[in-house]
Amino acid sequence: xxxxxxxxxxxxxxxxxxxxxxxxxxxxxxxxxxxxxxxxxxxxxxxxxxxxxxxxxxxxxxxxxxxxxxxxxxxxxxxxxxxxxxxxxxxxxxxxxxxxxxxxxxxxxxxxxxxxxxxxxxxxxxxxxxxxxxxxxxxxxxxxxxxxxxxxxxxxxxxxxxxxxxxxxxxxxxxxxxxxxxxxxxxxxxxxxxxxxxxxxxxxxxxxxxxxxxxxxxxxxxxxxxxxxxxxxxxxxxxxxxxxxxxxxxxxxxxxxxxxxxxxxxxxxxxxxxxxxxxxxxxxxxxxxxxxxxxxxxxxxxxxxxxxxxxxxxxxxxxxxxxxxxxxxxxxxxxxxxxxxxxxx
Amino acid sequence: xxxxxxxxxxxxxxxxxxxxxxxxxxxxxxxxxxxxxxxxxxxxxxxxxxxxxxxxxxxxxxxxxxxxxxxxxxxxxxxxxxxxxxxxxxxxxxxxxxxxxxxxxxxxxxxxxxxxxxxxxxxxxxxxxxxxxxxxxxxxxxxxxxxxxxxxxxxxxxxxxxxxxxxxxxx
Numbered sequence: 001x002x003x004x005x006x007x008x009x010x011x012x013x014x015x016x017x018x019x020x021x022x023x024x025x026x027x028x029x030x031x032x033x034x035x036x037x038x039x040x041x042x043x044x045x046x047x048x049x050x051x052x053x054x055x056x057x058x059x060x061x062x063x064x065x066x067x068x069x070x071x072x073x074x075x076x077x078x079x080x081x082x083x084x085x086x087x088x089x090x091x092x093x094x095x096x097x098x099x100x101x102x103x104x105x106x107x108x109x110x111x112x113x114x115x116x117x118x119x120x121x122x123x124x125x126x127x128x129x130x131x132x133x134x135x136x137x138x139x140x141x142x143x144x145x146x147x148x149x150x151x152x153x154x155x156x157x158x159x160x161x162x163x164x165x166x167x168x169x170x171x172x173x174x175x176x177x178x179x180x181x182x183x184x185x186x187x188x189x190x191x192x193x194x195x196x197x198x199x200x201x202x203x204x205x206x207x208x209x210x211x212x213x214x215x216x217x218x219x220x221x222x223x224x225x226x227x228x229x230x231x232x233x234x235x236x237x238x239x240x241x242x243x244x245x246x247x248x249x250x251x252x253x254x255x256x257x258x259x260x261x262x263x264x265x266x267x268x269x270x271x272x273x274x275x276x277x278x279x280x281x282x283x284x285x286x287x288x289x290x291x292x293x294x295x296x297x298x299x300x301x302x303x304x305x306x307x308x309x310x311x312x313x314x315x316x317x318x319x320x321x322x323x324x325x326x327x328x329x330x331x332x333x334x335x336x337x338x339x340x341x342x343x344x345x
Numbered sequence: 346x347x348x349x350x351x352x353x354x355x356x357x358x359x360x361x362x363x364x365x366x367x368x369x370x371x372x373x374x375x376x377x378x379x380x381x382x383x384x385x386x387x388x389x390x391x392x393x394x395x396x397x398x399x400x401x402x403x404x405x406x407x408x409x410x411x412x413x414x415x416x417x418x419x420x421x422x423x424x425x426x427x428x429x430x431x432x433x434x435x436x437x438x439x440x441x442x443x444x445x446x447x448x449x450x451x452x453x454x455x456x457x458x459x460x461x462x463x464x465x466x467x468x469x470x471x472x473x474x475x476x477x478x479x480x481x482x483x484x485x486x487x488x489x490x491x492x493x494x495x496x497x498x499x500x501x502x503x504x505x506x507x508x509x510x511x512x513x514x515x516x
Contacts, residue, residue, distance in 0.1 A: 053475040182394055186401060190408050193467040338406060
């Protein structure tokens with residue numbers, strides 16, 4: 001009796017502490033997001049730091065070297081690509097204004113209204129919606145990536161946090177494990193080990209995969225002479241981090257831009273073929289090489305995770321839901337496998 | 346220097362020296378330099394156990410080895426907890442788990458309050474990546490230690506087999 005009431009007390013205390021922690025984290029959600037993104041970046045860069053360390057450098061020097069290299073690359077890329085990128089962004093932000101495209105869209109709208117009237121299709125205002133959507137995309141990118149205050153804060157804080165996580169990550173982990181009770185100590189380290197292998201491989205693999213898909217998309221769209229090829233390619237690469245939805249979104253934007261640019265559907269077929277080819281290269285060559293040995297998840301689980309992540313936390317939720325689901329899967333699987341043994345302890 | 350501070354530093358140095366001495370007597374850390382020893386100490390976990398506390402159970406997934414800095418540990422086996430060995434300060438156990446993830450073959454329980462140093466597989470793998478020279482040294486010594494234990498076990502099996510045959514012939 002005494003034992004069960006003490007258990008109820010413990011569970012209540014744990015629940016209260018959990019609620020307080022969740023409430024606190026929601027109150028500082030922006031900082032939490034920043035820390036999560038920084039931790040992921042540090043995690044992705046970790047193998048490079050270890051490699052440099054293996055060449056005889058200290059951890060501090062290895063981390064500093066990576067940062068110097070990244071700043072150098074960003075500096076060079078800024079000179080080369082920022083003028084192109086900003087021009088494309090400005091054009092995208094102001095929306096499209098192509099008479100030919102407007103004629104094509106009006107014709108398409110008339111076709112739909114006259115043929116699908118029996119379905120109740122009338123007054124679609126496609127042109128207005130497309131104008132709104134394209135300006136909306138530009139506006140969204142501006143508010144999310146080019147909001148001056150947040151850009152400056154993130155540009156200063158993110159590298160700072162990444163640097164310290166990379167430099168002192170092992171000490172943080174050791175300190176965290178140090179406060180755990182002896183009973184769960186070895187199992188916790190085992191979980192960390194499994195997570196590091198499976199989720200770590202997934203994150204690094206996805207990052208490399210998205211970079212390659214982004215580069216292939218830029219190349220394909222440039223060859224097809226699609227306007228804003230650079231920004232659409234970068235966006236396709238980033239969107240590729242979101243399973244299932246990402247590749248479709250990239251292709252759709254390219255198709256819409258091509259129709260608005262040329263005022264006809266001539267390029268649509270080639271763009272679709274290019275994206276199908278990129279998808280094939282990704283599925284057959286890149287994915288098996290870079291995402292192998294990572295956590296295996298049922299496609300339906302991934303799809304649901306993406307939908308729930310998107311609904312709850314927007315784009316960031318869609319990006320982070322798969323590694324988080326992988327994390328939960330590894331923790332639950334290993335805990336169930338080992339639970340009976342630890343209960344005996 | 347103030348006497349109090351002097352004593353604190355002396356005490357700290359004494360403790361570090363004793364850990365260093367214990368580590369240098371462990372076969373897998375022999376032949377390493379002072380700099381390498383410092384590096385190893387940074388990745389070891391220091392834990393304290395009460396009397397009669399289970400360190401790990403037979404059947405648990407093992408992740409690495411334990412080095413006794415202070416205290417007594419009993420290794421027991423089976424449901425009746427048949428005592429296999431009693432280990433004291435400077436001894437180590439569980440090193441096989443550095444190589445594989447097979448379940449622990451026995452249970453380790455403390456017989457007195459213990460201070461332990463724990464060396465685990467993820468840290469060893471990380472060390473091999475970051476410092477291949479030191480990692481190689483440790484892996485080589487680990488293989489040697491396990492080889493030695495295997496030789497000793499073979500000898501014991503031979504002796505037991507020989508004694509058994511002798512008993513059979515006598516009867």
